Amino acid sequence: MPVSTSVPDGGVAVVTVDYAPVNALPVRGWYDLADAVRAAGRDPEVRCVVLAAAGRGFNAGVDIKEMQRDVGHQALIGANRGCYEAFSAVYECEVPVVAAVQGFCLGGGIGLVGNADAIVASDDATFGLPELDRGALGAATHLARLVPQHLMRALYYTSRTATAAELHAHGSVWRVVPRTELHAAALELAHEMARKDGTLLRLAKAAINGIDPVDVHRSYRFEQGFTFEANLSGLADRIRDGFGGAANDRTTTAKEQEQKEQEQEDPA
Template identity: 40%
Template sequence: MSTPHLRLEFPAPFVAVLTLDRPPVNALDRPTREAFVALLEELHERDDVRCIVLTAAGRIFCAGADIREKQALGAKPGDLMRADRVTRDAFFTLLDIAKPVVCAVQGGALGAGFVLAACCDTILASEDAYFAMPEIDVGQGGGASFLQRILPPAKLRRMMLTGERVPAAELHRLGAVESVLPAAELLPAAIALAATIAAKSPTAVRRIRASFGTVEALGLREGFRLEQGYTTELSRSADAEEARRAFFEKRKPDFGGR
């Protein structure tokens, strides 16, 4: 399923590319967020998809929330609550989906666009990419809860309080962006990374991906105990058995996702 502002393509086995395409700057309005959540929910259920690439068309990855729509919010009772709920849904669905998500950012990732990228498992960026939280410039804020997962505290506070644009190379130096590439190489690299992940045991990938959020909230001892538990569980799976057979037979494993 695709929508007027979201495209879904399948360029490699078990890899889906979800492209935001809402000219001119891919700003997020409520219908686009609702469609985005619906597509992610569909991909969550599909056995023929094991990894997702999130990208965007045009020069800007995502300029954040649609300012025109935001300006009109509150005209009808319940508008603000509905808008807030859909915004949360878009971010948390990215975090909760069973499939890993590789984000390919070109141009600007601003405000909610930066948060979308931060909710993915890894960010690849083009050399001209930049990131910012410009809400302070219109007397607003929000998003630190997500960005603190990938940014050092001092950089997070500076970005939130100044609205400054930070080039991808700087966030790569800080570890928030995994790699910076020429624009022409960005999407192929993201698809190649997704294909590498998709070739692993889907049972193990799902379990490991699901553990990330839980482990983040736990202390060292509790978190590692949790990981030991699912590792023991995974070692008894059909995928693990196939992986061991393939290793000794010197061939690529053929995973069934069980």
């Protein structure tokens, strides 16, 4: 199953995404993820949810090839709505959500972790929004929850990534561990939360969301309007067609270029 939920253990449920090869989710995948997170949060036996992923990286965003195969705008509309549902499900989950992030966390992945309650990351994890390279916009709302405002803008405009260690220094990543220890570290934090009273945890989650200074739903929906505008104008298609090619004259390191080539080859 591309999206699966483990049997709760000690009040913790683990929702795992596995869309080989790079966890670039199709429209259906975003809705399935939203359903799984909401169901786990509604379970009275669950007091914390761990959001994890199998494979090379945590999330590579939407499946761009699915949109390129669509002659109309249904795939774009579906991706917009699916991402909105998945991000909202994490934010509105009745209990805390701990994101366990390994490898790349890009695009829609930022929407997921930005709305999570806590993040545990492997030491090879990188976070970023390559949206401008892909003819899209969005999730600045969520990146702004991970880094300070001016850094968010610089990362967004350049499509650069930040490391787990850098996010840890900003206080948005709880702990950075070797990849082999990621699952255990995320479960350790989740179990610590799950030892609290379940009813009180749910009240605490609702209270914290209620005092959030930014309405993440409205803010992200506003961003999505500009993504649709870029698509209607044909601008997005022109940029996606040249994705990873010579049109992008931003200087990259060898490692960044290798990652971009992998994402071009795979659904991303």
